[in-house]
Amino acid sequence: MFGLLKTARRLREIGLVGIGERNADFVLLYNPRKFYPRVDDKLITKKLAIEAGLPVPELYAVVREEHEIEELHAKIKDRDQFVVKPAHGSGGDGILVITGRRGEKYRRSNGGFISRDEFDHHLSNTLSGLFSLGGQPDHVLVEYCVQFDPVFDNVSYKGVPDVRIIVFLGYPVMAMIRLPTRMSDGKANLHQGAIGVGIDIPTGITRRGVFGNEPVKEHPDTEHSIVGLTIPRWDELMLIAARAYELSCLGYVGVDIVLDRNLGPLILELNARPGLAIQIANGNGLAHRLRRIQALEQAGTLSRDPVERVAFAKANFATT
Amino acid sequence: MKKSQLYLLALLIAAVGIGAFVYKWKVLGFPVLPVTETEVWEVQARVEFNARAGGNKITLQLPQDPPGYAILDDNFLARGFKPTEQEGKDSREVIWQARRASGTQVLYYRATVYRDQHEAPDASKPRVAPPPPYDEPFATARATLLEQVRVVTVDSATFAAELVRRLAEAEPTEEVELLLDGHEGDAGRAALIVDLLAERRIPARVTWGLPLRETDTSARLEPLLQVYDLEARLWNTIDQRNGTIGWPEDTMLWSIGPKPVIEVDRNPRAIIEFSVTRSLADALATAKKRLEVRDRFLVAYSLLGLPLQAQATYKILLLVPVGAFIMLILRNLVGIKTFGTFMPVLIALAFGWTGVVAGVILFVIVISLGLLVRFYMERLKLLLVPRLTAVLIVVVLLMALVSVVSNKLGFEVGLNVALFPMIIMTMTIERVSVAWEERSPGFAIRQALGSLVIASLAYITMRETHLAHIVFVFPELLLVLLALTLLLGRYSGYRLMELFRFRALAREGGEGKAG
Numbered sequence: 001m002f003g004l005l006k007t008a009r010r011l012r013e014i015g016l017v018g019i020g021e022r023n024a025d026f027v028l029l030y031n032p033r034k035f036y037p038r039v040d041d042k043l044i045t046k047k048l049a050i051e052a053g054l055p056v057p058e059l060y061a062v063v064r065e066e067h068e069i070e071e072l073h074a075k076i077k078d079r080d081q082f083v084v085k086p087a088h089g090s091g092g093d094g095i096l097v098i099t100g101r102r103g104e105k106y107r108r109s110n111g112g113f114i115s116r117d118e119f120d121h122h123l124s125n126t127l128s129g130l131f132s133l134g135g136q137p138d139h140v141l142v143e144y145c146v147q148f149d150p151v152f153d154n155v156s157y158k159g160v161p162d163v164r165i166i167v168f169l170g171y172p173v174m175a176m177i178r179l180p181t182r183m184s185d186g187k188a189n190l191h192q193g194a195i196g197v198g199i200d201i202p203t204g205i206t207r208r209g210v211f212g213n214e215p216v217k218e219h220p221d222t223e224h225s226i227v228g229l230t231i232p233r234w235d236e237l238m239l240i241a242a243r244a245y246e247l248s249c250l251g252y253v254g255v256d257i258v259l260d261r262n263l264g265p266l267i268l269e270l271n272a273r274p275g276l277a278i279q280i281a282n283g284n285g286l287a288h289r290l291r292r293i294q295a296l297e298q299a300g301t302l303s304r305d306p307v308e309r310v311a312f313a314k315a316n317f318a319t320t
Numbered sequence: 321m322k323k324s325q326l327y328l329l330a331l332l333i334a335a336v337g338i339g340a341f342v343y344k345w346k347v348l349g350f351p352v353l354p355v356t357e358t359e360v361w362e363v364q365a366r367v368e369f370n371a372r373a374g375g376n377k378i379t380l381q382l383p384q385d386p387p388g389y390a391i392l393d394d395n396f397l398a399r400g401f402k403p404t405e406q407e408g409k410d411s412r413e414v415i416w417q418a419r420r421a422s423g424t425q426v427l428y429y430r431a432t433v434y435r436d437q438h439e440a441p442d443a444s445k446p447r448v449a450p451p452p453p454y455d456e457p458f459a460t461a462r463a464t465l466l467e468q469v470r471v472v473t474v475d476s477a478t479f480a481a482e483l484v485r486r487l488a489e490a491e492p493t494e495e496v497e498l499l500l501d502g503h504e505g506d507a508g509r510a511a512l513i514v515d516l517l518a519e520r521r522i523p524a525r526v527t528w529g530l531p532l533r534e535t536d537t538s539a540r541l542e543p544l545l546q547v548y549d550l551e552a553r554l555w556n557t558i559d560q561r562n563g564t565i566g567w568p569e570d571t572m573l574w575s576i577g578p579k580p581v582i583e584v585d586r587n588p589r590a591i592i593e594f595s596v597t598r599s600l601a602d603a604l605a606t607a608k609k610r611l612e613v614r615d616r617f618l619v620a621y622s623l624l625g626l627p628l629q630a631q632a633t634y635k636i637l638l639l640v641p642v643g644a645f646i647m648l649i650l651r652n653l654v655g656i657k658t659f660g661t662f663m664p665v666l667i668a669l670a671f672g673w674t675g676v677v678a679g680v681i682l683f684v685i686v687i688s689l690g691l692l693v694r695f696y697m698e699r700l701k702l703l704l705v706p707r708l709t710a711v712l713i714v715v716v717l718l719m720a721l722v723s724v725v726s727n728k729l730g731f732e733v734g735l736n737v738a739l740f741p742m743i744i745m746t747m748t749i750e751r752v753s754v755a756w757e758e759r760s761p762g763f764a765i766r767q768a769l770g771s772l773v774i775a776s777l778a779y780i781t782m783r784e785t786h787l788a789h790i791v792f793v794f795p796e797l798l799l800v801l802l803a804l805t806l807l808l809g810r811y812s813g814y815r816l817m818e819l820f821r822f823r824a825l826a827r828e829g830g831e832g833k834a835g
Contacts, residue, residue, distance in 0.1 A: 007819045008819055020811050020815060129704065130704055
């Protein structure tokens, strides 16, 4: 019992935000329910991002009804690589990354093959709402498959690594890069077994990582160091994240960005309830940084200029 | 900002709940413990007389709101007689009348009496009329006795006490002996005292009390002398044997006043017998009945006024919030993960019929078998809704199978599996299987175990008979639960499980600080 109290006090010092605090003091207070569709429906997110001039993966097709699945094959017959994802998916569930074809079969990013029947069944499941929150009927997005930047080749096991930046009232507060592992089946989600590596906001250099709930320094599959990597085009990423605030109107949001070899940073999705493991990945708590911005809010000196906000973040939110 | 509003609201709700609870408990006497019993007496007055031709009229004095007791239901039993109840200022009587009656007649009055705490206001301002002049030697004897008492006392209260003492002496004086002649018994002596006191303008009266102790088939009314205290403006009861003041314990006031308890027209030789039967009754039923007598409105608008079947339903329904609250604590303070928000509570309700061990076993059997079927269906690539329907059908069949097999093997609990909420089971199977595929078997099993742990804890709490009783009798306590829920609604501290989840961070941070 004493040990637990000590842990609690220590975590409080670090400024760890627990799930209760995140929900009660940030998500509920800063994220108006009416703006949720902007991030929950990836189709709306994509449209808003395009309107705002933010880069997103190109949309190839949308499947809304069961019978459109057949038409889809015709629509994408010229594409070798694409990604299928549920519009209302959460946590990376239901995302299918196709990297090639062999006859009637599609090759998946993890090297396996998926038959057309299985592919159709997956889409049909998605339409029925298997992957959506609450199980309501969903639609399917088929979009550009990101050609990820080779800088992460050594520290990824298949799949696409992405950068998650927590943005509070438009200020980037904490960031990490999520590296897929064999365990995560090429997916970049921590609870599926991906590694989270904290990024120092001022420099864009990785500091330390987390695998499960434990700190790590090497990628478990490739055994390359995950510490000290420099994220390319870091300033650009930060600016995109900061601008996602105006796009979503959500005060507390997680912005997921991928780095494409040719196209640069692209917004993958936004999350109104970003997870807490980013704090373990950074070895830092969110609370102190969030309070800094709440102080600005109270003083009425919140900036409307994304560039200014990024500058503030870089000046104040170094990983310790 | 909004937090203070929330606290105020919670405080208000809790105050209303606790206030109503305390009122019902302390004032209305609802029992807090489930099997509290109270004493109940069945009182019967039996009147026997020889009827005369040409009409009979019998008047029996009845208790009227006796202090310290409550009369719940009373009724009259007399063949051929028509009872008429009459209520006066501080008297109540029944008049039986019959035109044609012959031979020995027996009339009954029956009442159920409970003890309670209420006091009856006794505001009647007494008037005393001086007694008529007496012949000698009585006049002198009275004057002498009263004078002897007067010189050693200071006020009306001590005067009455001293008079009673003198009349009760083992070796009475000449005057007392003379006066007592013709006033035999307690009743006669009491009447004599009232008469003597009237000469001094001290209001006094004889009341009748019925002792309520053990069962007694030949109980008798006792005459109780009451003297009015002019200063304190109340009637003091004086024990005729020793002059002590105070109403005797375990005695119910039957009637007040000069009227005889039983009056039979044109026939003075009526016999009246009392019998008292003591029994213990459920305090809840008593409180309810007492309320019905005193305040019908409160019972009519409470759960106790519902038909019994509805009451039984509410006994269970009212426990659901308690179970939900336990789940709230385990989920939001401890951080146990479950399938579905209220699934554990519903499972806990189902455990109510099976018991927790058998319930968990049955649940695990049905869910595991259902999962096997569901995994096979995964290969068939069914669409979502048909798949759910198929699993539901299989779940119902499995439940039937478990019942049949356990019946053959002689386990009775297996039959109760039918009370498990099958839709919940179906959704649980679907969710476990999706979590199994999408996350990992370990994750799915952990979450299923979490659900079972919460269900078991909720069940164990809900099974507590004291709790079930309290929530049913005092449903306003759920308001307190609501207040606590509102407060927990803004709990933003760490959950117990988070301390384990983030302990690596605490450790690392600690090292960082040290190094």
